[in-house]
Amino acid sequence: MYFTSETSADGLVEREFTLGDVPGVLWTPSAGPGPLVLLGHGGGNHKKHPAMTGRAGLLVAAGFSAAVLDAPGHGDRPRSAEDDREVALMQEAMATGEPVGPIVERYNGDLAARAVPEWQAALDALQDEVPGPVGYWGINMGTAIGVPLIAAEPRIKAAALGQFWPSTLVDLAKQITIPIEFAMQWDDEHIPREGALALFDAFASPEKTLHANAGKHKQLPRFEAASAVRFFSRHLGTP
Amino acid sequence: MYFTSETSADGLVEREFTLGDVPGVLWTPSAGPGPLVLLGHGGGNHKKHPAMTGRAGLLVAAGFSAAVLDAPGHGDRPRSAEDDREVALMQEAMATGEPVGPIVERYNGDLAARAVPEWQAALDALQDEVPGPVGYWGINMGTAIGVPLIAAEPRIKAAALGQFWPSTLVDLAKQITIPIEFAMQWDDEHIPREGALALFDAFASPEKTLHANAGKHKQLPRFEAASAVRFFSRHLGTP
Numbered sequence: 001m002y003f004t005s006e007t008s009a010d011g012l013v014e015r016e017f018t019l020g021d022v023p024g025v026l027w028t029p030s031a032g033p034g035p036l037v038l039l040g041h042g043g044g045n046h047k048k049h050p051a052m053t054g055r056a057g058l059l060v061a062a063g064f065s066a067a068v069l070d071a072p073g074h075g076d077r078p079r080s081a082e083d084d085r086e087v088a089l090m091q092e093a094m095a096t097g098e099p100v101g102p103i104v105e106r107y108n109g110d111l112a113a114r115a116v117p118e119w120q121a122a123l124d125a126l127q128d129e130v131p132g133p134v135g136y137w138g139i140n141m142g143t144a145i146g147v148p149l150i151a152a153e154p155r156i157k158a159a160a161l162g163q164f165w166p167s168t169l170v171d172l173a174k175q176i177t178i179p180i181e182f183a184m185q186w187d188d189e190h191i192p193r194e195g196a197l198a199l200f201d202a203f204a205s206p207e208k209t210l211h212a213n214a215g216k217h218k219q220l221p222r223f224e225a226a227s228a229v230r231f232f233s234r235h236l237g238t239p
Numbered sequence: 240m241y242f243t244s245e246t247s248a249d250g251l252v253e254r255e256f257t258l259g260d261v262p263g264v265l266w267t268p269s270a271g272p273g274p275l276v277l278l279g280h281g282g283g284n285h286k287k288h289p290a291m292t293g294r295a296g297l298l299v300a301a302g303f304s305a306a307v308l309d310a311p312g313h314g315d316r317p318r319s320a321e322d323d324r325e326v327a328l329m330q331e332a333m334a335t336g337e338p339v340g341p342i343v344e345r346y347n348g349d350l351a352a353r354a355v356p357e358w359q360a361a362l363d364a365l366q367d368e369v370p371g372p373v374g375y376w377g378i379n380m381g382t383a384i385g386v387p388l389i390a391a392e393p394r395i396k397a398a399a400l401g402q403f404w405p406s407t408l409v410d411l412a413k414q415i416t417i418p419i420e421f422a423m424q425w426d427d428e429h430i431p432r433e434g435a436l437a438l439f440d441a442f443a444s445p446e447k448t449l450h451a452n453a454g455k456h457k458q459l460p461r462f463e464a465a466s467a468v469r470f471f472s473r474h475l476g477t478p
């Protein structure tokens with residue numbers, strides 16, 4: 001892992017890095033690194049999207065460290081011909097009002113197969129900087145990548161997930177026993193309510209909480225981010 | 240409303256009162272009353288059960304005032320022959336493993352018909368002490384009484400509810416549009432999962448949140464109380 005930049009402001013140190021050809025960012029409190037939370041960004045977004053920098057800011061303010069990678073085909077990484085094809089299919093489905101779920105599930109499953117080993121290599125390197133228990137926080141595509149990552153990775157001890165279809169993830173969720181906080185939108189126009197409930201139900205975790213809010217797919221309330229930070233404080237502790 | 244006692248400790252003033260033959264408690268911050276949250280206690284409990292004093296302590300620490308009444312047939316109030324009969328039926332069902340839901344729904348419906356006008360009279364009097372917006376917080380029997388109270392009472396602007404069967408409450412819930420935070424237990428051995436979800440679904444509130452936690456009926460996590468206080472802070476404000 002090579003650090004390529006370092007900036008510091010308002011009690012937060014931001015370091016960009018590359019690991020092989022995967023770029024990422026590590027945020028730590030100026031006062032010293034607290035427990036690490038891995039952030040998985042959403043589809044079409046990237047490592048420094050406001051949703052990521054916002055969550056990193058909340059985490060660091062609570063004493064945590066946070067790290068994010070650009071997912072395959074996202075951010076500063078090249079898109080393959082397959083990436084281009086799948087993105088075009090998604091955009092076409094959105095434009096015509098066809099269900100986008102089957103395309104997203106397939107494409108994000110492919111992305112997860114590429115992303116999980118990248119995250120595991122990054123975690124090996126990040127643990128030199130930030131030892132101790134690790135959390136994972138990602139919704140939408142962040143959950144499509146997070147569920148197989150958590151199932152494969154015993155170092156992850158708690159996860160905030162949500163807003164994804166069940167079919168490709170249920171069997172993996174049944175293998176997961178760490179504490180889970182799972183967000184869904186009660187009136188999601190893309191993910192059927194029964195599907196979201198089925199994915200939450202599948203986790204074998206003795207401690208799991210579903211937060212279902214009225215509203216459509218993109219209307220997840222801001223206060224759920226603060227809730228996720230409290231969830232990590234309960235399960236990972238803070239310095 | 241007659242105040243019958245007043246004690247003060249740790250920034251909290253506790254005043255017991257009677258309104259007609261209904262006894263209650265009003266808690267306010269020593270620094271002066273913040274927005275009022277009405278507390279509905281659970282079946283078989285009473286106005287000074289630890290669940291009530293605990294919630295009152297959290298509310299007052301956050302700047303709110305809190306008030307509770309003994310429900311009909313509970314606490315310091317006499318039980319009628321009907322109360323005795325219904326309680327005996329519930330205990331028998333619990334002992335034999337029969338479903339307790341049909342008995343609780345009928346009995347709590349009767350209690351609510353008696354309790355709602357008592358709460359409305361109490362609110363008239365309490366608003367002289369604590370003017371401004373009002374919240375309601377009650378699970379189990381506190382929801383059986385709370386849903387008809389909220390449907391009847393425009394002064395209540397936000398409510399934390401949960402853990403009750405749908406059949407007697409769904410039609411009233413459809414009339415309710417204030418913000419709701421609703422708790423259920425995912426593995427409740429008394430209230431079927433589909434029934435709890437149906438009651439949450441029935442609220443017409445544009446802002447509503449379901450918190451479903453793994454575990455049985457009595458295993459509602461402690462952190463849900465702090466969550467309810469934050470919910471009231473969002474919707475009622477604090478001084």
